[in-house]
Amino acid sequence: MKKIISIIAIIAIGAFVGNMLNIGLSHAIYWQSLDPNDFMKFFVIDFPLLLVPTALTLMPAWLGSLFMSLKSDKKSESRKYWFFAFLALTFTIIQTSIYHLPMNLDFMALKYDDITATIKLNGWVISHWIRIGIAIIGGICAILGFQKSALNQ
Structure with a gap:
């Protein structure tokens, strides 16, 4: 069971990273090309479409890594990497919850004037790339955790 959960977690992390890269390399660039008010109006449609794949990839990644960090042999390198x-x-979830999500909701509410929206979006994009990193x-730690557990079996 640990092997299956490890594989699911690694695949989910890869899917989450891919989703985040897609947002950064396509959506964010497009958003930045729009007039700020047009961006916020478009974001009302775009954000809900991005939310579902983000949650569907992040949750199994997070739960799988939690499970493996708890169920790996104590004091093993595998456990350390899974942790x-x-x-x-967990940091990406906190970052998203505290920084990105409130700003996303403010974009959807058309809360900002043009200058503020531009500044906020640029900061959002920089923070998004940090989240991807x-x-x-x-993901690298999960792969190392899997490799270390496979070597010990």
Whole structure:
């Protein structure tokens, strides 16, 4: 069962990173090309479409890394790497919940004037790339955790 959960977690982390890369390399660039008010109006449609794949990839990644960090042999390298993967994904959830989600809701509410919306979106994009980097580190740790557990069996 641990092997199956490990594989699911690694695949889910990869899917989450892919989803985040898609947002950063396509959606964010498009958003930044729009007039700020047009961006916020478009975001009302775009954000809900991005929310579902984000949640559907992040949750199994996070739960799988949590399970593996708890069920791996105590004091093993495998457990350490799975715990680091779990921490990285937890950080992305915290970052999303505290920074991105409130701003997303404000964009959808057309809360900002043009200058503020532009500044907020640019900060959002920078923070998004940091989130991607952290998720990639989490994925590397998950793969290392899986490799270490496979070597010990």
